[in-house]
Amino acid sequence: MARKTRVLAAAGVAVTLGLTTAACGGGSKNDDSKGGTSGKSQFNAAITGVVNPSTAKGGTLNLWSAQDADSWDPARGYYAFVWNLNRLYTRKLVDYAAQVGKDGLKLVPDLATAEPEISADKLTYTFKLKSGLKFDDGTPITSKDIKYGVERVFATDVISGGPVYLKDLLDQGQNYPGPYKDTAPDKLGLKTVQTPDDSTIVFKLAKPSSDFLYVLAMPGAGPVPQKRDKGAQYGSAPASSGPYMFKPGGIVPGKSASWVRNPNWDQASDPIRKALPDAINLTITTNQDDLDARLIAGTADIDVGQVGVQPAARAKILQDPTLKANSDNPISGFLRYAGIVQSVAPLDNADCRKAIIYAADPTAMQAAFGGPVAGGDIGTSMLPDNIAGSDPNFDPFNRKQGKPQPDKAKQALAACGKPNGFDVTITARNNRTTEVKAAEALQSSLKAVGINAKIEQYDGAQQASVTGSPDNVKKKGYGIVMAAWAADYPTGAGYMQALSDSRFIPANGNYNLPEIKDPSIDNLFNQAQLQTDPAKAADLYSQINHKIMDGAYYLPIVSAKALNYRNPRLTNVYIHDTFGQVDFQALGVSDGK
C-alpha cells in the first residue's frame, strides 16, 4: 500500500514506501488456511485466524499512532493505515472483504447491490446502488454523490496527495478539470461516468482493465455530498457513509481524531463492517517508545501505523511468552530491493548484474533492515507473497540459504568480461537509516568479489528527481538504486507494472529503475489486463516475475515484516492481507470499557 509520494502519470502504479523508518510488517507465509478458525491469542494467531471472535458491542477503542494521517479526506489520503481507517467512514461501490488471509484480497459489493454488469467488450461497468443508503446527516447517498466523489480526484490542483488512477482511466481526452472548475450547472460534467438515475452509475473505459474494480475500491472513489464539500478543507470534517462518523470537531491535526456511531448507517446494508465499539479514539504521539510502553501496559489498544515496535520493545515482547502471544509478525506487502540500472556500464550486461545478485550477502542485508522479525524474509523474487501469482519457492538466485555466493559471482564476472570486478555506485536515501545500513552491507559483500562500490546518499524527499530521473541516473552513474515498493491494490499489475513495464518510464518519478524495455513483458501486462479470471491473470504475472528475475534486473532484499502488538482485550483481531495490517473496522473490545 502506498504512501504519500508522487504518483506516476500513468495507470496501474504503486507508490513507494512512506515516512516511517521502522520496517514494515511481516508474518509466516505458509498460511493458506481459510480464516476464522482459531480464537486463542498466540504469536501470529491473527495471521491465520481471527483472535477472540466476538459480537459483543460497546466500549471505546483506543487507537494510537506515531504519525498523523496525511489527510482524512478520502481522495487525499495515501498512507496505508489511512486507507484502512477509511473503512470506518467511507463506503465504496466495492470494498475488500472482511476476511483473514487471501480471502481478504477479494472485492465484495458494498454500496452496490451486486457485482457490476460488465459489457461484452469489457468497457462498460454498470452498478446498481442499494436502496435506503444514507450519509451521517440523513441525506440519501445517490449515484451522483459517487460520481461527484470520483470527479474530485480530477481536481489535482485542489485535491492533492491521493492516487490519480481514476483520472488516468476515466479522463480519456476530455481534460476534465474537476468539479470546482466544471462549467456544467450541476458540476457533474465528467462524460465517462453517467448516472441515468439515482441508483445507477455507469463507468465507460477506453480499453479493458481487469484492475478497474480495485481502483473503485480506493477511498477516493467513495461518495462525497456536493453540499458539504469544502474543497481542500474537506478533510477537516468529511461526511460519513460508514458505521462511524467523526465527532464534531473530532479532528485535531497532529493530536487526535475521534469517531462516534453514525445513526444513519444500516447494518443490514453492509456486508463488511461489524461496528462493535461505541466510540473510537485515535491519539497521535511523536514518541514511538512511549507508544510501545502504552501498548504493553494495555492503555493503548493498537498502533495503527502497524510498522512494528521499536527495538527495545521488540526485545521485551519476544523474550516474554505472555507478551509474545499478543503479537503478530505479518508480511506487509512491502518489498525492499535494489534496481540494477542497465544504462550504467557495465550493468548493461546481464552477467554483470547477476554477479551483483550472487555476491550480495542475503543475511547481512536482512540484518541491516532489522533481521527476520523486524526486517522481513529474505527476498527471492519481485512479487510479494500477498499477491496472486507469487511463489515463495521461486528462488532463482538461491538466496534463501542466506549466504553470498562469491564463486558464482566470479563466474558471472568472467562471463561478463570483467573478471577483476568493476566500479559501481549505490544510492540510498539518507532519511532511511536502515537503507543506508543495507547499502553498506551490500558494499562490503561486493568488495569480496572485486566490485568496488561507493555509496551515495541523497535526500529521500528528492527521490523523483534523483533516482526517479533516468537521465540523472545515467549522468551520475547510479548503478545500484535501493528502493522499496508496495502495491496500491493487490494484483501483479498493481505491484510490478510500474517496476517493469517499458511504457512506465517517465522523465521524472520513474520507478522502473533498471529501465526494463522488454516487449514480451509489456505484452504479458496487456494480456493480464484483458484477463478476467484471476487465476489465469496470476499465471501471467508469475511469468512476468520469472522474466524480471531471468534478466537479473533487480536484487530483491527482503519481503518486509513488522512485529506488532495487540491489546489482549481486543476482539476480532486479524491481519487483512490487502493492507498487511490489522483490519481496524472489525475490532471490538471485550471488557466493554
Next chain:
Amino acid sequence: MSLGPEASITDETIPPTADAAEERNRGEQAIAGRSLKQIAWRRLKKDKVAIAGGIVVILLVIVAILAPLLSKIWGHPIDEYHIDQIDPTFGTPIGSWGGISRQFLLGVEPTSGRDVFSRILFGAQTSLTVAFLSAFVSTILGTVFGLAAGFLGGWVDSVISRVMDFLLAFPQLLFAIALVSVLPPTLLGLGSRWSRVLVLVGVIGFFGWPYIGRIVRGQTLSLREREFVEASRSLGARSGRILFKELLPNLAAPILVYTTLIIPTNILTEAALSFLGVGIPPPNPSWGGMLSDAVSYYRQDPMYMIIPGGMIFITVLAFNLFGDGLRDALDPKAR
C-alpha cells in the same frame, strides 16, 4: 571557553622573580638565564594532571597513525561483516558485553557484526585529523586577522572585529549541515572519506578562528604600546619586523594555549556533525556516527554506546587537562 588573559604574558626581557628556595641554592647559577620555554616546561612538569593528559593525547595520536597496523594485528577490517556474531532476531551481539571477546577486543557492532575495535581506531584517525587540521586553520586565520586588527587599528580593526562578531553569532552547526548536503560527495579527486574530512576541516576551522582572533587582537593592542615596541620603532624598525620579530614571539604562548583548547571543542563538533549524519560517509567509521547508531540499541547493547562515548570523553578530557596545564605553565598570572 573563556576569552583568556587581556594582560600581557610574562615578558621575555624581564627575568622571572626568583623563588626564595631557589635563591638559596647556589649550585644553580643559570636561573637568571632561563628562557620562557624552560620556565614553562619546568612548571608543566610539576603539573601531574597536565602531563597525564599530554601522555593520553600522544597515545591517541600514535594509535590514530598506526590504526591500519593495529587493526590488522588485533582487529578485523572496518567493513568486514561478521553476521554470525549477531543475534538475527534482535540484531544485537550474541556474546555478552557487546560481544567483547578475544577475537573482538571491543565487541561487535549491532546488526552487522563489524569489529568495534578497528572502527574505534579508524574513528580516532578521523576525529583527530579533523580536530588538528581545523585547529590549525583556525589558528592561522585567527593569528593573521587578529594581528592585523590589533596592529593596524582604525577601520581595519572595525571591519575585522565586526566580522568576528558576525561569525561568533553564526549558527555554525546548521550551516555545516546545509553545506554538506549541497557539496558533491567527492572533491579534488579525493576519496569520499577525505573529501568529507576536508569539508569538515574547512567548516569547523573557518568558524573557529574568531575565538583565537579576538585573543590575538587583544594581546596585540596591549603589546604594541609597550616600551620594547616603541624602542624598536624609534630605532627605525619597519612594521614587518615589529610584527614578526617583536609581537609574534610574545603572542606564541596564548596562541599555543588556545589552539590546544579548541582541539577538544573541534572533536565535539565533529562528533556532533557525525551524530547528525553529515559526518564521514559510511562505511568509514567516526565516533559520533557510532554513537548515533547506538541510540536505537542502547538498552539491549549499552557497550556499543559506552565505547565511542567513552573515547570522546577521554579524548576531550585529556586535551582540556593538557591545555589547562599548558596555560598555567605559560601564563601563571591568568587564573
